[in-house]
Amino acid sequence: MIREPILNAVIMAALLAVPLWALWAGEPFTITLATRAAILALAAVGLNIALGLGGLVSLGHAAFFGIGGYAMGILAHHAQTYTPLMEAPFLIEGTKSMPVIWLTAIVAASLAALLIGALSLRTTGVYFIMITLAFGQMLYYFAISWPTYGGEDGLSIYVRNDFPGLNTLRPFPFFAISYVALAVGLFLSWRIAKSPFGLALSAARQNEARVRTVGMDPYRLRLTAFVISGAITGLAGALFADLNRFVSPTMFSWQMSGEFIVFIILGGTARLFGPVVGACLFVILEHWLGGLSDYWLVFLGAILLLVVLFARGGVIGALAGREATHD
Amino acid sequence: MTEPVLTIEGVSKRFGAVEAARGVTLDLRPGEIHALIGPNGAGKSTLIGLTAGTIAPDAGRVALAGRDVTALDAVGRARSGLGRTFQISSLAMEHSVLQNAVLGALGRSGRVMRLFGNVMRDRDLTERAAAALERVGLADQARRRVADLSHGQRRQLEVAVALTLEPKAFLMDEPMAGLGAEGTASLTAFLDTLRGEAPILLVEHDMDAVFALADRISVLVYGQVIATGTADDIRRDPAVREAYLGEDAA
Numbered sequence: 001m002i003r004e005p006i007l008n009a010v011i012m013a014a015l016l017a018v019p020l021w022a023l024w025a026g027e028p029f030t031i032t033l034a035t036r037a038a039i040l041a042l043a044a045v046g047l048n049i050a051l052g053l054g055g056l057v058s059l060g061h062a063a064f065f066g067i068g069g070y071a072m073g074i075l076a077h078h079a080q081t082y083t084p085l086m087e088a089p090f091l092i093e094g095t096k097s098m099p100v101i102w103l104t105a106i107v108a109a110s111l112a113a114l115l116i117g118a119l120s121l122r123t124t125g126v127y128f129i130m131i132t133l134a135f136g137q138m139l140y141y142f143a144i145s146w147p148t149y150g151g152e153d154g155l156s157i158y159v160r161n162d163f164p165g166l167n168t169l170r171p172f173p174f175f176a177i178s179y180v181a182l183a184v185g186l187f188l189s190w191r192i193a194k195s196p197f198g199l200a201l202s203a204a205r206q207n208e209a210r211v212r213t214v215g216m217d218p219y220r221l222r223l224t225a226f227v228i229s230g231a232i233t234g235l236a237g238a239l240f241a242d243l244n245r246f247v248s249p250t251m252f253s254w255q256m257s258g259e260f261i262v263f264i265i266l267g268g269t270a271r272l273f274g275p276v277v278g279a280c281l282f283v284i285l286e287h288w289l290g291g292l293s294d295y296w297l298v299f300l301g302a303i304l305l306l307v308v309l310f311a312r313g314g315v316i317g318a319l320a321g322r323e324a325t326h327d
Numbered sequence: 328m329t330e331p332v333l334t335i336e337g338v339s340k341r342f343g344a345v346e347a348a349r350g351v352t353l354d355l356r357p358g359e360i361h362a363l364i365g366p367n368g369a370g371k372s373t374l375i376g377l378t379a380g381t382i383a384p385d386a387g388r389v390a391l392a393g394r395d396v397t398a399l400d401a402v403g404r405a406r407s408g409l410g411r412t413f414q415i416s417s418l419a420m421e422h423s424v425l426q427n428a429v430l431g432a433l434g435r436s437g438r439v440m441r442l443f444g445n446v447m448r449d450r451d452l453t454e455r456a457a458a459a460l461e462r463v464g465l466a467d468q469a470r471r472r473v474a475d476l477s478h479g480q481r482r483q484l485e486v487a488v489a490l491t492l493e494p495k496a497f498l499m500d501e502p503m504a505g506l507g508a509e510g511t512a513s514l515t516a517f518l519d520t521l522r523g524e525a526p527i528l529l530v531e532h533d534m535d536a537v538f539a540l541a542d543r544i545s546v547l548v549y550g551q552v553i554a555t556g557t558a559d560d561i562r563r564d565p566a567v568r569e570a571y572l573g574e575d576a577a
Contacts, residue, residue, distance in 0.1 A: 191443055196444065196446040197439060197442050206422070210430070212400075212405065213401065214430055215435070216434050228442075
């Protein structure tokens with residue numbers, strides 16, 4: 001058994017080492033793959049706060065991922081067509097600035113999570129899964145039927161957005177941005193798990209009557225977790241759209257939500273680096289197996305089945321054992 | 328006479344055709360242990376739910392420390408100073424013993440929504456929690472996971488978490504359930520010292536413990552309190568003998 005903090009450090013170092021090697025070897029596509037893994041990992045790190053820590057199996061996190069994506073798409077679209085987003089009552093113009101886009105994505109995803117969470121969290125179990133799925137699908141069909149921003153075809157953004165002092169068109173600087181965003185997401189997730197709020201949220205997952213009896217409102221804990229979770233996934237959505245320079249309703253699809261859950265289960269539920277391992281494995285398998293067969297998801301399904309049957313703690317659980325309660 | 332800490336006044340609750348509580352009135356005075364006994368199906372669980380706030384009454388009122396808490400749910404009543412323990416241990420099983428106790432101290436502190444700072448390094452909370460564990464005799468188990476504890480140790484932890492709340496009144500639902508003779512004796516001795524801190528409304532099946540501890544006893548039959556009084560009063564009460572202690576009386 002490897003100690004979990006050491007394992008986490010190795011994973012984080014490997015995710016940086018691979019693109020560094022690719023930069024040196026002149027393999028830009030590998031850098032893009034690593035960027036994709038980092039961004040998907042960030043989305044799942046967001047979900048893991050709700051799912052892992054809070055026990056909230058949201059099958060609608062693609063909603064926040066898509067909102068982040070469209071926040072980027074809409075702002076950049078108006079900037080590249082030189083048309084204002086709105087004129088009355090005050091002028092809002094598009095922008096190509098990443099920090100502004102990220103902030104917009106985070107705020108929009110948080111508000112959506114507040115609304116969706118406030119309604120969904122009145123239910124539990126299968127009903128919660130179904131209602132979050134329903135909200136995700138609502139946004140999916142809304143995006144399809146919204147011709148202003150491409151409808152089913154989505155929106156293409158011709159030039160990647162700007163970040164002060166970096167040439168974001170080159171693969172490595174954009175990887176660096178995504179990697180730092182992932183690191184910040186992981187840091188927040190780690191701090192929250194250790195915080196008073198994290199203890200209460202995790203206790204609410206295990207025993208709702210217990211937290212009520214000590215005077216804590218589980219609904220309020222869960223709604224807060226859901227909003228933080230949605231905000232992080234929203235930021236990942238903005239980065240994902242920027243990586244592809246394209247946003248489409250697919251980002252809202254339930255398959256996307258399902259993939260996030262798969263990352264977490266593969267890597268290890270409620271483990272800090274579970275989503276990172278899961279997303280990296282997914283991207284690697286997608287690339288290798290996807291090259292061998294169009295039906296590569298069959299193999300992913302088999303692997304997932306093995307993990308669920310024989311390694312309930314996911315890859316992290318298999319390598320690092322059961323989580324330490326506290327130090 | 329001093330003001331009661333907890334007052335239950337004319338509380339009724341009906342589930343379909345069953346009247347689980349019929350105008351129940353009882354109070355809990357400072358420094359006392361008030362035991363609630365009754366045969367199975369008498370409505371003890373319902374009365375606990377009505378007192379703890381997990382069941383809303385059809386009629387009547389509940390007051391805690393002079394404040395009407397009838398409209399408050401379990402969360403609100405816990406915040407108002409009610410320390411409840413469960414008949415079947417209700418704990419965060421994956422957490423350590425200390426984490427469970429810290430959760431109680433955290434609830435008491437009201438700083439639940441803080442997103443930063445390591446809760447297990449918060450001196451104020453961990454010291455409160457450790458003190459409560461020490462009192463119930465779990466200090467040496469602090470780092471163990473609750474799932475790995477014995478049944479008796481979970482019962483002790485259940486009481487320790489209630490202690491961290493520093494409640495105005497305890498509501499204990501069969502704290503002796505499933506304890507061996509030794510465990511029952513040590514918990515009985517501990518509860519005896521606890522009444523000075525906050526009065527205890529004790530629902531208990533173990534009659535030895537009830538008669539050893541209770542300053543007053545109320546007998547619940549078919550959702551009604553048929554008698555309230557000292558242990559001797561209750562032993563002598565003909566209605567009680569008929570309804571509840573029938574076999575002994577015969």
